[in-house]
Amino acid sequence: MFDLQGYGSLLIEGGKLTLAVGVCAMIITVLVGLGSSLCKLSDIKTLQRIAGLYTTVIRGIPELVLILLVYYGAPTLMQDTLNLFGIDIYISINPFIAGTLTIGFIYGAFATEVFRGAFMAVPKGQIEAARSCGMGSVLTFRRILLPQMWRFAIPGLGNVWMVLIKATALISVIQLPELMRNADIAVRSTRKPFTCYFAASLIYLAITIVSLLFQQWAEKRASRGIKRAL
Amino acid sequence: MDIGIIVESLPRLLGGVMVTVEITALSVILGLILAIPLSIMRVSSNPFIRLPVYGFNFYFRGTPLLVQLFLIYYGSGQFQEVFSDWGLWRFFREAYFCAILSLTLNTAAYSSEIFRGGIEGVSSGEIEAARACGMSGFLLYRRIIMPAALRIAWPAYTNEVVFLLQASSLVSIITLMDITGVARVIAARSFAFYEIFITVALIYLALVYGLIYVFKKMENRILGYLSPDSLSS
Numbered sequence: 001m002f003d004l005q006g007y008g009s010l011l012i013e014g015g016k017l018t019l020a021v022g023v024c025a026m027i028i029t030v031l032v033g034l035g036s037s038l039c040k041l042s043d044i045k046t047l048q049r050i051a052g053l054y055t056t057v058i059r060g061i062p063e064l065v066l067i068l069l070v071y072y073g074a075p076t077l078m079q080d081t082l083n084l085f086g087i088d089i090y091i092s093i094n095p096f097i098a099g100t101l102t103i104g105f106i107y108g109a110f111a112t113e114v115f116r117g118a119f120m121a122v123p124k125g126q127i128e129a130a131r132s133c134g135m136g137s138v139l140t141f142r143r144i145l146l147p148q149m150w151r152f153a154i155p156g157l158g159n160v161w162m163v164l165i166k167a168t169a170l171i172s173v174i175q176l177p178e179l180m181r182n183a184d185i186a187v188r189s190t191r192k193p194f195t196c197y198f199a200a201s202l203i204y205l206a207i208t209i210v211s212l213l214f215q216q217w218a219e220k221r222a223s224r225g226i227k228r229a230l
Numbered sequence: 231m232d233i234g235i236i237v238e239s240l241p242r243l244l245g246g247v248m249v250t251v252e253i254t255a256l257s258v259i260l261g262l263i264l265a266i267p268l269s270i271m272r273v274s275s276n277p278f279i280r281l282p283v284y285g286f287n288f289y290f291r292g293t294p295l296l297v298q299l300f301l302i303y304y305g306s307g308q309f310q311e312v313f314s315d316w317g318l319w320r321f322f323r324e325a326y327f328c329a330i331l332s333l334t335l336n337t338a339a340y341s342s343e344i345f346r347g348g349i350e351g352v353s354s355g356e357i358e359a360a361r362a363c364g365m366s367g368f369l370l371y372r373r374i375i376m377p378a379a380l381r382i383a384w385p386a387y388t389n390e391v392v393f394l395l396q397a398s399s400l401v402s403i404i405t406l407m408d409i410t411g412v413a414r415v416i417a418a419r420s421f422a423f424y425e426i427f428i429t430v431a432l433i434y435l436a437l438v439y440g441l442i443y444v445f446k447k448m449e450n451r452i453l454g455y456l457s458p459d460s461l462s463s
Contacts, residue, residue, distance in 0.1 A: 059438075060434060068410075073428070076423045193304035194305035200297055204297065
């Protein structure tokens, strides 16, 4: 049953691209999440509202719809807008960039809540102590808040990563040759849909297991300076 | 921006809304029916009962829903003769059946883990009191553990239902005409990509926040005794 007829390497190649998309999207997720959580925690009402609107809207729309909107909708929107100014050009977006950006911005909304909770979990005394040592707000953020926040953020970020890597399968819809897309190609030539998709699912499962182990290691490392009750 | 095309396609999109709501509701109900016994098996002390459920949950939570959908819809074709012999092929031939089956299994795996957390959160005093009154086995689960566990799990279960509503958009990939499916057909024909997909996004937003509103209302009802207001009234 497990004869992939030489298409195993194609699936592995797809798996590598899936990981690449996942890692790039996760970097965007972390950056967007950090920025937007700082907006939510800031004293400026406008920034709070923008971040609030971003998380509310993104979490209410399916990933697939957003991917289709960005990949097919954004270029036509730009073309139509440029047409108004008399510029007639054809725009298309690279599926890797469209997919990575969309997934990154979607999960940035989820990471926002993770980071917000993590920043609030850092004891107030730490900030007061930093202030009394004469550190300004930027310095306090960089030296005190940011390093201590990670311990609280890692479990939540791990969950976001698990959902994110599975969501990358949706990019196959816009023809990026990642794991799912390559499994489709293998199915067309081998006529063994169950075997190929099952093999693909095992690669996703392997990524999940490795991620779980990494998360455990990272959690242990991030809290190595903390005394444990048990 | 072509407003005309949006107005023109609204009736067809609303037809898609009906399909999306139908598929989501069916999968939620069937998934719930599966998830409750699964969650009880998941906390069993017998490894032969616990581990198969653990494996099922691990597989369905560790792989993308799209893969599960393709495994069931396209993958079943590899076993066409076997399914025909068993008289099951006429079900697996239908995209609608495969969509419901994969969404149901997926949500059953996620929900049973949520309910497991609920069961483990039931205070041991309540269970001891029930045992002292002579309840055991099925009666204990029906009267004491499950009602308390479902209350604890309710907020997390709300999230799962919202995710399922959004995940149901994937059925458009296996040719079903839900909101996303209708939108893809209209957009491909009219080239009005952003007009249609922005409309669809707004429809989903309304559905999601409507659903959250209903579930919050239900939460107020079933968890009402915990709210501070219940003491004053």
